[in-house]
Amino acid sequence: MNRVLLRLACAMLLFASCKNADYKKVTNDPELYRVTVKRLNDIVLENNFPPVIASRNYVYANIAAYEVIAAGDSKHYRSLAGQIKHLPAVPQPDKQKNIDFQFASLLSFCHVGNAVTFPEGSMSLYVDELKEKAKAAGMPSDVFENSVAYADTVAKHILKWSKKDNYAQTRSASKYTVTRTDGRWIPTPPMYAQALEPHWGEIRPMVLDSASQIPAPEPPPYNMTDKNSVFYKSVMQVKNMVDSLTKDQTHMADFWDDNAFKLNVIGHASFATKKFGPAGHWMNIAGIGSKMNKADFNTTVAAYTTASIALFDAFINCWYVKYKANSVRPETVINKFIDPDWKTHIQTPPFPEYISGHAVISAAAAETLTKSFGDNKAYTDSSEAEFGIPPRSFKSFRAAALEAAISRVYGGIHYKIACDIGNQTGRKIGDLVNQKLQLKIK
Structure with missing residues (x-):
């Protein structure tokens, strides 16, 4: 009889152990991280964050998530502290405490996402959903409490560090x-909007030593009197392209428009339409790469993190170049000298033309995603489907970056040289991120 009871007790313990372990199938699922990043992306969209500020939202949230992963799997992942020179060492977990580091990374991402977006607390309901999901999956109370506590510790550390990046100071700059x-x-x-974030080049970068570390050549000198000048030919190239767009070129321009706030004017009425910006688009592409490669949770977090760092530094570099060059947009020149009624295909954004932001940030992100998931990885991007724009297919991340660049010429908002130079600059930034940040231990 005692043997029967003993076997029954062992069976019950084994069942309880298996049930408790089942929660990891839920909290360690990389799809949950992809959904979480998309949730932040939606909040960024809903609240009209400009592209440069959006890149800041993504980078700190992803770094917080990554640092939790690195702490929990130090045999395979390195902390960014020390690799990013100004990031102080992250508090390490108590080895005596049982922590679900994947769950904690989700919470840390959301904690930072809550703090860097507005209205503050935008992710609170989603955090409640995550916690209920973990409990429903059978996560033990001690693991739950330890994971929540460690997530908060890392998030607070990252937020304290974030406050020294000069963002607050630029809010009151001239x-x-x-x-x-x-x-x-x-x-x-x-819109005739004022120039967007003219001091973004003063934000502290992650990997670049300064905004000017990777310089761009000077743009062609302005010259609308000589029809043989590089500038005049560049202007006419834009006009001629927009005036004769093919169906595919039109789709390309619309697909990569990524206008976070487009003002539509019909007669005396106006209304705004919103999409996620270019950084949000590339966060979606990172998710596509993760899913396509069947990457595990930790690999997924690392890929998002390096891409977000590349995007952040690329915007800082690009904005430094933009406000140093202060180049006029094609629309302004064409309306003044060639055709006062000419219109771009997509709306011109409110900042100087040279160099192309889409070209720089796309190429930078593509380099990191190529390192994370491999070169010549064909994929289909359906990110724009929620805005009624059909998907596009690409042979590689780099091919997508090249298309993102030329799409701005088809849209009528950039000269081709700004896109070509932007792509070259972005690749250099992405290369630098890949070289300096060694997240995975081989």
Whole structure:
């Protein structure tokens, strides 16, 4: 009889142990991380975050998640502290405590996402969903409490560090001075908005030593009097392309538009339509790469993190170049000298033309995703389907970056040289991120 009871007790313990272990099938699923990043992406979209600020939202949230993973799997992943020179050592977990590091990484991501977006607490309901999901899957109470506590510890550490990146100081910096000097950027229709984030080049980068570390050559000199000048030919190239767009070129321009806030004007009425910006688009592509490669949870977090770092530094570099060059947009020149009624295919964003932001940040992200998931990985991007834009297919991440660059010429908002140089600059930034950050221990 005692043997029967003993076997029954062992069976019950084994059942309880298996049930408790089942929760990891839920909390360690990489799809849950992809969904979590998309949730932040949706909040960024809903609250009209400009592209440069959006990149800041993504990078700190992803780094917080990654640092939790690195702490929990130090045999395979290195902390970014020390690799990012100004990131102080992250508090390490108590080895005596049982922690679900994947679950904690999700919570840490959300904690930071909550703090860097507005209204503050936008991810709170989603966090509640995550916690209920973990409990329903059978996570033991001690693991739950330890995971929540460690997530909060890492998130607070990352947030404290984030406050030293000069973002707060640039909120009260001087505005861009608009002058009517030929060749210099001025606001464009229909919004005629003031210049966006003219001091973003002063934000502290992650891997770059400074915003100017990877310089871009000077743009062609402004010249609308000589029809043989590089500048005049560049202007006419944009006009001719927009005036004769093919169906595929139109789709390309629309697909990569990524306008976070487009003002639509019909007669005396106006209304805004929103999409996620270019950084959000590339966060989606990181998710596609993860899913396509069947990457595990930790690999997925690492890929998102390096891509977000590349995007963040690329925007800082690009914005430094933009406000140093202060180049006029094609729309302004064409309307003044060639055709006052000419319109771009997509809306011109409110900042100087040279160099192309899409070209720089796309190429930088593509380099890190190529390292994470491999070169010549064909994929289909359906990110824009929620905005009614059909998907596009690409032979590789680099091919997508090249298309993102040329799409801005088809859209009528960039000269081709700004896109070509932007792609070259972005690849250098991505290469630098790949070289300096060695997340995985071989």
